[in-house]
Amino acid sequence: MADLKGINLAMQTPFNENGEIEYGVFGELIDKFIDAGVHGLVLGAGTGQHPYLTEAECNRLYELGAKRIDGRCSLICQSSALNMDEVIRRSKHAESIGADAIMVLPPYFEGPSDDDGILRFYSEVNDAVGIDIVGYNIPQATGLSVSPDLFRRLSELSNFNFIKDSGGDFTTHQEYLQISGGVLNGCDTITVYALMAGVPGVIWGSANYMPKEAVELYEHVAAKRLDQGLALWAKMLPSLLYIWRAPYTPSVLKAAQWRGFGTGHVRKPLGPLSASQEKALRATLEHLDA
Known part of the structure; x- marks a missing residue:
C-alpha cells in the first residue's frame, strides 16, 4: 500500500498563451x-485540466514527471476517462512508468x-492493475455520490485503498474515516x-500557490500544534473561500503565477478571470502574505 500521507499537491499543467503545454516549466x-x-x-489532476488534455499529452506528462520526481515524493496519476478501455489503458501506462497510485473518477456522464x-x-480497474487506486468523490462535478455503504x-x-473526497460534506467525510484510514481530503x-479528524493526507489544488504554507499546516496539525495551525489557517482561508466559489x-x-509558480494560463474551454475577479482574488491573498 502506497504512503500518501501529507500534502499531495494536485499539480497544474502549465500552458502558454496559446494553450500549448510548457513542458520545461x-x-x-x-x-x-x-x-x-x-x-x-x-x-x-483536475487542477491540471485533465479533461482538456489528450491521452498522449497525459502520457508524456506522466513519463516526464516520473523521471523528474525520481522517487523524491509520491506520484499519483489520474487515469480517468469516459471509455472503459481507455481507463484501463491509461491506468496501465501510469503503472508502467512507476506511479505509486492512480486516481480514477467513477463512470460519470450517463454511466x-x-x-x-x-x-x-472499479472492480474492472482493480483487476487490471497492481497499484493503489484512489477513488474520487466529487458529486458537484460528476453527479455521482459515493455513499459510505458503497465506500x-x-x-x-x-487495490482500492484510498478515496479523494472533494464533496465538502464533513459528516460523510467522517463516516468514510470510520470505514477506512485511506481518506484523502x-x-x-x-x-x-x-487533518484534525484524522485523514492521513490531502490532495490539494490550492497548494499550487502556497506549497510551503500547505506543508507547514500539515506539520502543525501532525505535531498537535493546533494554535499555530489555526493561526496559519486564518491567513489561508480568505483565498480558499474565494477560490471555492x-x-x-x-x-x-493566477494566484500561483503571482506567487512565482507557473504561467497563469488555462486551456480552452476555460477562460481567464475578469478584471474584477482578479482584483477580488488579490485582496484575499493579502491575508496570506501578511
Whole structure:
C-alpha cells in the first residue's frame, strides 16, 4: 500500500498563451514543489485540466514527471476517462512508468449511477492493475455520490485503498474515516479540520500557490500544534473561500503565477478571470502574505 500521507499537491499543467503545454516549466515546477516540501504530486489532476488534455499529452506528462520526481515524493496519476478501455489503458501506462497510485473518477456522464454499477467499474480497474487506486468523490462535478455503504464495498477490493473526497460534506467525510484510514481530503475549505479528524493526507489544488504554507499546516496539525495551525489557517482561508466559489482552476493558476509558480494560463474551454475577479482574488491573498 502506497504512503500518501501529507500534502499531495494536485499539480497544474502549465500552458502558454496559446494553450500549448510548457513542458520545461512543468519540470521546473516539480522541482519547486518538491523543494517546498510537498509529500506527493498528483499529475493530471483536475487542477491540471485533465479533461482538456489528450491521452498522449497525459502520457508524456506522466513519463516526464516520473523521471523528474525520481522517487523524491509520491506520484499519483489520474487515469480517468469516459471509455472503459481507455481507463484501463491509461491506468496501465501510469503503472508502467512507476506511479505509486492512480486516481480514477467513477463512470460519470450517463454511466451507471447505481452502487452495483459503480462497483463493477472499479472492480474492472482493480483487476487490471497492481497499484493503489484512489477513488474520487466529487458529486458537484460528476453527479455521482459515493455513499459510505458503497465506500465500504469498494474498500474490499484489493487495490482500492484510498478515496479523494472533494464533496465538502464533513459528516460523510467522517463516516468514510470510520470505514477506512485511506481518506484523502480534496475540499480546500475544510482542510485543517479534515487533518484534525484524522485523514492521513490531502490532495490539494490550492497548494499550487502556497506549497510551503500547505506543508507547514500539515506539520502543525501532525505535531498537535493546533494554535499555530489555526493561526496559519486564518491567513489561508480568505483565498480558499474565494477560490471555492469562483472559477476554481483559473483562480488557482493566477494566484500561483503571482506567487512565482507557473504561467497563469488555462486551456480552452476555460477562460481567464475578469478584471474584477482578479482584483477580488488579490485582496484575499493579502491575508496570506501578511
